[in-house]
Amino acid sequence: MSRSLTPARPRREARPSTPEDRTPALRAYGLCKRYRLGDETIEALVDLELSVYPGEFVAVMGPSGSGKSTLLHLLGLLDEADAGEIELSGQRTAGLSDDALTKLRRERLGFVFQGFELIPNLSARENILLPAEVAGRGREAEKALGPLARALGIHERLSHRPAQLSGGQQQRVALARALINDPVVILADEPTGNLDSATGEEVLALLQRGVREQGWTVVMVTHDAKAALHADRIIFLRDGRIVGETRTADGGARAAIERFVGV
Ligand SMILES: Nc1ncnc2c1ncn2[C@@H]1O[C@H](COP(=O)(O)OP(=O)(O)O)[C@@H](O)[C@H]1O
Ligand SMILES: [Mg+2]
Known part of the structure; x- marks a missing residue:
């Protein structure tokens, strides 16, 4: 990797006219990830560049094994890249301690997973507040909880435990948990993968509305074309590389999905 790890960053926040004038919420550059399996080396991500701007909803599609989960793990600072770096709101992350x-x-x-990953013996309220308490901002979060729960349609379910909630309600609780600390970006891995299509559609509509009205920033991995079409932009991965990109507002997105993913 000869790529410089200190590229010039845009410093023009004063007059954000186009998205590119702003500091990305999330930026990956020169991202490489290899896995070693015996004698074999798998190039899971190859020199990947991605900028996600505040208020953007980006879907990541690609066939199984194309590197989607690896990318989401790296973007989520859950795993270390072999080369390249992630910046969060312009803040570099390479070399930081655990x-x-x-x-x-x-x-x-904020993280949202296919399997919700709620703690079974905590109420919805306790699940949502947990990341805030861990971050030492429980008081603030308690104030934010009411409006957030109402916006997500779970305000009457806050004392329920996960097992007492439907799948769609559980995923909305997980979404509230992801949002409670007002994250720079929400990373969602197949968030509708365990939901029936009507319930999945509700969760996607909530995500879309949050992006449009609340300025959430979302990166969502999905293999579902209908889910991806809720995003503003879809990027296509193959063999660890971005091989295509489409804006859903441009029309042509369905054709692009068909061309790159074949679904
Ligand atoms: N822990 C691992 N060890 C070895 N190979 C892995 C590991 N995780 C992923 N891979 C390989 O890296 C490639 C990308 O995997 P992954 O990111 O899970 O793709 P996707 O989520 O698109 O299905 C695949 O070839 C996969 O087999
Ligand atoms: Mg995967």
Whole structure:
């Protein structure tokens, strides 16, 4: 890797006219990840460049094994790249200690998983507040909880445990948990993968509305074309590389999905 790790960063926040004038919420550059399996080396990500701007909803599509989960793990600071770097709101992350990365993850990132990953013996309220308490901002979060729960349609379910909630309600609780610390970006891995299509559609509509009305920033991995079409932009991965990109507002997105993913 000869790529410089200190490229010039845009410093023109004063007059953000186009997205590119702004500091990306999330920026990956020169990202490489290899896995070694015996004698074999798998290039899971190859020199990947991606900028996600504040208020953008980006879907990542690609066939199985194309590197989607690896990318989401690296963007989520859950795993270390072999080369390249992630910046969060212009803040570099290379070389940070595990403690500093954990703090960044807690305070700046929200995660939503296919399997919800709620703690079964905690109520919805306790699940949602947990990341805030861990980050030492429980008081603030308690104030934010009411409006957030109402916006997500779970305000009447806050004392329920996960098992007492439908799948769609559980995913909305997980979304509230991801949002409670007002993250720079929400990283979602197949968030509708365990939901029936009507319930999945509700969760996607909530994500889309949050992006449009609340300025959330979302990166969502999905293999579902209908889910991806809720995003503003879809990027296509193959063999660890971005091989295509489409804006859903441009029309042509369905054709692009068909061409790059074949679904
Ligand atoms: N822990 C691992 N050890 C070895 N190979 C891995 C590991 N994780 C992923 N891979 C390989 O890296 C490539 C990308 O995997 P992954 O990011 O999981 O793709 P996707 O999520 O798109 O299915 C695949 O070839 C996969 O087999
Ligand atoms: Mg995967």
